[in-house]
Amino acid sequence: MTTTAKRLSKPPVARHHTDVDSIASSDEEGFQRELSARRKAFRRLSRHNNETDDEDRVLIGTRVSEGHQNYVLMYNMLTGIRIGVGRVSAKRDRPLTDHDFLAAHKLVFDVTGDELTPGAKYDFKFKDYAPWVFRNLRKQFKIDPADYLISLTSKYILSELGSPGKSGSFFYYSRDYRFIIKTIHHSEHKYLRKILSEYHEHVSNNPDTLLCRYYGLHRVKLPRGRKIHFVVMGNVLPPHNDIHEMYDLKGSTFGRFLPQEDIEKNKNNAVMKDLNFEKNNKKLQLGPQxxxxxxxxxIRDVKLLVRLNIMDYSLLIGIHNMVRGNKENIRDSTLQFFEPDTKRAERRASLMNRRQSKAQVYRKAIAQTNPDRLDASELPDEPLEERRNCIFYSDDGGFRATDENDEPTSVLYYLGVIDILTPYDTKKKSEHFFKSMTQDKHAISSVRPSEYGDRFMGFMANAIEHNQDIPHDYQLSTSSLNTQ
Structure with a gap:
C-alpha cells in the first residue's frame, strides 16, 4: 500500500475513533447525570424518612385530634374485654356463689393483647369485676358469647352523643351498635358492685325488665395514668332504624327543658326533656294490652330502685316514625367509627425494614388513626336476635304503638330506664337542701328516692295518651300516683 493510500485510509479511522470517543463521552455524561440525579433522589428520600421518623416520634403519646387519648383508652378497653371475657366464656358453666359477686380478676397487657409478667413494661392493666356474674347476666339476656366477643373488636362506633356530658363520662358503641361502653365514676362502680346481687335477682325474676342491661364491669389503668372504670351495657336505640325524636324523662321540671337553639344545633340527635315533651303535646300511644x-x-323496676335508695334515673324514649322510615339517613350524619389498621402498619414496618416490636407498631397505628364517617349500610339491617326475647323489643326491635283496639300504628318506641347508679347519699341530700332554698323542693331532681319514684311514675302515667285504667295501687310511698 502506498503512503498516499495509507494517509487516505487514516482519516476514516480517526473519524471512527472520534465518533466512539464522542459517544463514550456522551454516555459518560449521561451516566454521571443519572448517577447525580439518583444520589439527589436518595438524599431527598433519606431526608423524608428522617422527617417521617421525627413526626412519628412526636405523634407517639400525642393527640392527633381532640379526644384522641380517649380513642387509645377505648382500644385498650376492647382488648381487655376480649381477652378477659374470652377466658371466662371458655370455661364450663357452673352455679354462682357468693364469692362470685365480690371477685375481681387483674391482668396486665401490652397493646397487642399479650399478657405480661408483673413488673414488665405494660401498655395497660385491666381488671374484670364479677366475671361469672356478668356471664350469667349475658346468658339471661340471651347474649351469645361468641357474638359478644366478635362485636367488641378493635373497631368501634363514635357518636356526637359520645362527647362528655355533665358527668364527664364518654360513650362508645360496639361495631354493630348493639353495646354501649360507658366510662363511670369510681363511686358508681362501687355502687354497682354493692347492688349487683339485688340487680341480678331482679333480672332473673323480670326477664322483660326496662332497666338498663349491664353486661360487664371493668377497669383500665394506663402507665402513669388514672384508673378508668367502665361498664358494657345494651343500647336502647336500634342499629337498623333512624330515631326521629328522642326524650329523656325524669318526671321533674326544674332545668328540664332543652332550648330551641340547642335542638336546631343538634337537629339529628337532640335529646329533649320533660318540659319539651309536654310543650310538644307528646303522648305514648299504647292500647289497653x-x-x-x-x-x-x-312499677316493678322503680320499686327496686326505691328499695336500693336510687334516684336521678330517667326513661329514655326513642321514636321512629315508620312512614318516614330511614329516608333521611340520620345515622349517616351522626355516627363515626374508629378502626386502627394494625395489619397495614405491620406490613409497612416490614417493607421498610424497621426494627420495631409488634407493640411499637400497634401504638403508632393507633396514634395516627382518626375517626371516619360511618356509612349506615355497615350496620345491621334488622333487629338483633336477643331483642326478640324481650316483650319491649319484640316489634322490629322496639315497642310498637297501638290504638285503643290494640291495633298497631305507624310509630315505634325504643324504651329503657337509664342512669340507675346514683344513690341518695350525703352529696345528693346537700344538693336537695341548697336547691330547695330557691326552688320548689318537689320540682328539683334531687329528692328522696320514694318521692322521686312517685313523681316519676306519676309523670309516666300522664305521658300515656289513655291512662284512665291505670290502677291506683301502683304506689311507692304514702302519696298516690297522679293518673289524671
Missing amino acids: KRKMFVSQL
Whole structure:
C-alpha cells in the first residue's frame, strides 16, 4: 500500500475513533447525570424518612385530634374485654356463689393483647369485676358469647352523643351498635358492685325488665395514668332504624327543658326533656294490652330502685316514625367509627425494614388513626336476635304503638330506664337542701328516692295518651300516683 493510500485510509479511522470517543463521552455524561440525579433522589428520600421518623416520634403519646387519648383508652378497653371475657366464656358453666359477686380478676397487657409478667413494661392493666356474674347476666339476656366477643373488636362506633356530658363520662358503641361502653365514676362502680346481687335477682325474676342491661364491669389503668372504670351495657336505640325524636324523662321540671337553639344545633340527635315533651303535646300511644304491660313492668323496676335508695334515673324514649322510615339517613350524619389498621402498619414496618416490636407498631397505628364517617349500610339491617326475647323489643326491635283496639300504628318506641347508679347519699341530700332554698323542693331532681319514684311514675302515667285504667295501687310511698 502506498503512503498516499495509507494517509487516505487514516482519516476514516480517526473519524471512527472520534465518533466512539464522542459517544463514550456522551454516555459518560449521561451516566454521571443519572448517577447525580439518583444520589439527589436518595438524599431527598433519606431526608423524608428522617422527617417521617421525627413526626412519628412526636405523634407517639400525642393527640392527633381532640379526644384522641380517649380513642387509645377505648382500644385498650376492647382488648381487655376480649381477652378477659374470652377466658371466662371458655370455661364450663357452673352455679354462682357468693364469692362470685365480690371477685375481681387483674391482668396486665401490652397493646397487642399479650399478657405480661408483673413488673414488665405494660401498655395497660385491666381488671374484670364479677366475671361469672356478668356471664350469667349475658346468658339471661340471651347474649351469645361468641357474638359478644366478635362485636367488641378493635373497631368501634363514635357518636356526637359520645362527647362528655355533665358527668364527664364518654360513650362508645360496639361495631354493630348493639353495646354501649360507658366510662363511670369510681363511686358508681362501687355502687354497682354493692347492688349487683339485688340487680341480678331482679333480672332473673323480670326477664322483660326496662332497666338498663349491664353486661360487664371493668377497669383500665394506663402507665402513669388514672384508673378508668367502665361498664358494657345494651343500647336502647336500634342499629337498623333512624330515631326521629328522642326524650329523656325524669318526671321533674326544674332545668328540664332543652332550648330551641340547642335542638336546631343538634337537629339529628337532640335529646329533649320533660318540659319539651309536654310543650310538644307528646303522648305514648299504647292500647289497653300494651299499656298494662308497660306500667306493670315499670312499677316493678322503680320499686327496686326505691328499695336500693336510687334516684336521678330517667326513661329514655326513642321514636321512629315508620312512614318516614330511614329516608333521611340520620345515622349517616351522626355516627363515626374508629378502626386502627394494625395489619397495614405491620406490613409497612416490614417493607421498610424497621426494627420495631409488634407493640411499637400497634401504638403508632393507633396514634395516627382518626375517626371516619360511618356509612349506615355497615350496620345491621334488622333487629338483633336477643331483642326478640324481650316483650319491649319484640316489634322490629322496639315497642310498637297501638290504638285503643290494640291495633298497631305507624310509630315505634325504643324504651329503657337509664342512669340507675346514683344513690341518695350525703352529696345528693346537700344538693336537695341548697336547691330547695330557691326552688320548689318537689320540682328539683334531687329528692328522696320514694318521692322521686312517685313523681316519676306519676309523670309516666300522664305521658300515656289513655291512662284512665291505670290502677291506683301502683304506689311507692304514702302519696298516690297522679293518673289524671
